[in-house]
Amino acid sequence: MTALPAVRPRSGPLLAATGLVLLAGAVELVGRLGLAGPGWPPLLRVLGYVGTPSAQALLGRALAATGGAALIGFLAGAVVALAVAVLGAVVPALDPGLGRLAAVVNAIPLIALGPLLITTAGRDATPTLVAALATAFAVFVAATSAMAAASAAQRDVFAVLGAGRATTLLRLQLPAGLPLVVDGLMLAAPAAVLGAVIGEWFGARRGLGVLLVSAMQNVQVELLWAAGLASSALALGGYLVLLGVRRIVGRRFT
Amino acid sequence: MPATTDPAITLEGVGKEFALRRGAAVRALDGLDLEVGHGEFVALLGPSGCGKSTVLRLVAGLDEPTTGTVRVEGAAPAELVRTHRLGVAFQEHALLPWASARANVALPFRVAGRPVDHARVTELLELVGLTGFADARPRQLSGGMRQRVAIARALALEPDVLLLDEPFGALDAVTRRRMNLELARIWAEQRITTLLVTHDVAEAVLLADRVVVMSGRPGRVRHIAHVDIPRPRDTAVTREAGFHELVDQLTGLLDEPAPVGAAG
Secondary structure, three states: OOOOOOOOOOOOHHHHHHHHHHHHHHHHHHHHHOOOOOOOOOHHHHHHHHOOHHHHHHHHHHHHHHHHHHHHHHHHHHHHHHHHHHHHHHOHHHHHHHHHHHHHHHHOOHHHHHHHHHHHOOOOOHHHHHHHHHHHHHHHHHHHHHHOOOOHHHHHHHHHOOOOHHHHHHHHHHHHHHHHHHHHHHHHHHHHHHHHHHHHHOOOOOOHHHHHHHHHHOOOHHHHHHHHHHHHHHHHHHHHHHHHHHHHHHHHHO | OOOOOOOOEEEEEEEEEEEOHHHOEEEEEEEEEEEEOOOOEEEEEOOOOOOHHHHHHHHOOOOOOOEEEEEEOOEOHHHHHHOOOEEEEOOOOOOOOOOOHHHHHHHHHHHOOOOOOHHHHHHHHHHOOOHHHOOOOHHHOOHHHHHHHHHHHHHOOOOOEEEEEOOOOOOOHHHHHHHHHHHHHHHHHHOOEEEEEEOOHHHHHHHOOEEEEEEOOOEEEEEEEEOOOOOOOOHHHHHOHHHHHHHHHHHHHHHOOOOOOOOO
8 A cells, every 4th residue: 555656755544545546546547448357346346346235235244253263363363472481582592492392383274274274173263274374374473573562781781780580671671662562463463364264265154255255156257356455454453453452562661 | 887897899810701602601801809898999991892791790799600600799789789788870771761860769679679769769859950851751751861770770779789781871971070070979978889891981980999901802900090080070170180191091002902811
């Protein structure tokens, strides 16, 4: 959602809106002229479809299911990742091992994990679990560097004042690292939506992922695009909420 | 203050090596002896890289000597740290940016798990001239004000020993001199055993009872000068001939290459 690069880099709501309108206009034009074939409808036709009551009911249910799975997965993944990062900070001997474990887990493609989770955790839990996995790595990486965000001089002051490990964690490392943790959450929010959608592909009962697969197989072009737009809106919404949190945290903690 | 004639800080034959890559080591300190008496202000003066900050880190318990012993109040530095009897201020103020000046000064109480003595915090803010800025966050304060908060924080628990590592090193010359005079005034009220590390000769002479000049690579004590200027010391002191003589003499020592085997 960024504007085209201007001569001098500028930003602002007006430029963002301009970029959005230009992008939407281009999408509409490609659809109107049929440049990309029948699979790319004009944007206004997709929006017209979204306006119908039946489509709204369908998309609403799917959005609620995917949003719920993404949110719960996001929260669970973030909590687990933060706990593991804090454990690594409190027990330094564990730190390198935890980092490698996280890298290995992240190296397994979520696509490959999907079927495995369906057979073990079940089709209802899979979207949430994949969302949690997608979130956890981003948050873990951010939280690990966040634990080291305090300056050497600040650590020295705490050491000389006789601060224990728990005190240093609570009064220095966590507050100093909070902005970085929120940065990680910001990256993880769209990843959680993506994870939930991927999880739904493998046979969930409802959700945007289910709609995407069935619309694709049944050549329901408007539904396919509507589901895609709904997923994007969900991911963007999560990102924007955390952007707001980031601003507040940035003001308070730096 | 314990009623003993033992010095507050003793370094005996202290050497410190830092490991480099491929098994090589650099010797930062070699056979360093130093004593600081109770209620004495000693300035450790030397060129950059002479190991003076290493001495301070050893006394603070942040590093361990490779050879020799470091005793503070008759025990290992770690003991003093454990009982929260050490105050420290570095060149980098190291204040917590999310906390107000008041909360930063109160930090040592919280770290020590003691109830915050709000009267003491208020008194310290007054002592460093920041009464009106108690609720300001560090980024709202000037560089000099931040260092004053850092010094108030170092004094919060009425430490037995105060360690200052170039606390005004990042300030401009004018602010620095003003902060020196402020510290001279504050110290005259508190009389805490203090070890100051600096490369500013005038700062050392203005503040200290004794100035210890170090030579570098490896760091050794080269010369010790007693400063007999009566306290309280103020701006008038910096205009006296005796002050300038001593500053010139010590500056000369810093400039010359050290004679072979020089110590004390």
